[in-house]
Amino acid sequence: MARVVVDVMLKPEILDPQGKAVHGALPRLGFEGVVAVRQGKRFELELDGDVTDDRLAEIRNAAETLLSNPVIEDYTVRVEQ
Amino acid sequence: MARVVVDVMLKPEILDPQGKAVHGALPRLGFEGVVAVRQGKRFELELDGDVTDDRLAEIRNAAETLLSNPVIEDYTVRVEQ
Numbered sequence: 622m623a624r625v626v627v628d629v630m631l632k633p634e635i636l637d638p639q640g641k642a643v644h645g646a647l648p649r650l651g652f653e654g655v656v657a658v659r660q661g662k663r664f665e666l667e668l669d670g671d672v673t674d675d676r677l678a679e680i681r682n683a684a685e686t687l688l689s690n691p692v693i694e695d696y697t698v699r700v701e702q
Numbered sequence: 703m704a705r706v707v708v709d710v711m712l713k714p715e716i717l718d719p720q721g722k723a724v725h726g727a728l729p730r731l732g733f734e735g736v737v738a739v740r741q742g743k744r745f746e747l748e749l750d751g752d753v754t755d756d757r758l759a760e761i762r763n764a765a766e767t768l769l770s771n772p773v774i775e776d777y778t779v780r781v782e783q
Binding site: 622628630640643646647650652654655656657658659660661662663664665666667668669670676679680682683686687688 | 703709710711721724727728731733735736737738739740741742743744745746747748749750751757760761763764767768769
């Protein structure tokens with residue numbers, strides 16, 4: 622059993638209203654010193670068996686077609702210990 | 703300039719319909735061998751200056767009060783290099 626994490630974030634040039642809302646709320650709640658906030662999605666995929674290069678490539682493919690919109694989002698895939 | 707990442711995931715005992723939907727879609731798209739999927743949120747906070755223990759404690763406080771609902775969600779805070 623292995624866990625693969627896919628993080629999906631809006632590309633830097635895309636406006637992120639959720640992150641902006643969090644950024645605006647922080648000082649109102651007394652938290653200072655945060656310059657910027659970006660909000661994205663995190664997917665945890667549990668695989669049966671081991672993580673091979675082939676399966677990682679397949680997950681990268683799924684990240685690109687199902688989990689993210691590659692026009693506006695970037696993704697990273699990593700194996701979590 | 704430092705980046706702190708806050709990951710917010712539903713607690714394991716809470717049903718995750720988004721993750722379930724992704725899990726159901728994977729085999730239809732030809733991706734096999736994924737046993738479970740959980741979907742959560744990822745926040746990237748850019749701080750001015752260095753990350754001290756005090757500021758990390760403050761961000762943990764923000765994660766608990768603003769970024770997550772501690773009744774149904776768990777969060778992790780980590781400094782990203």
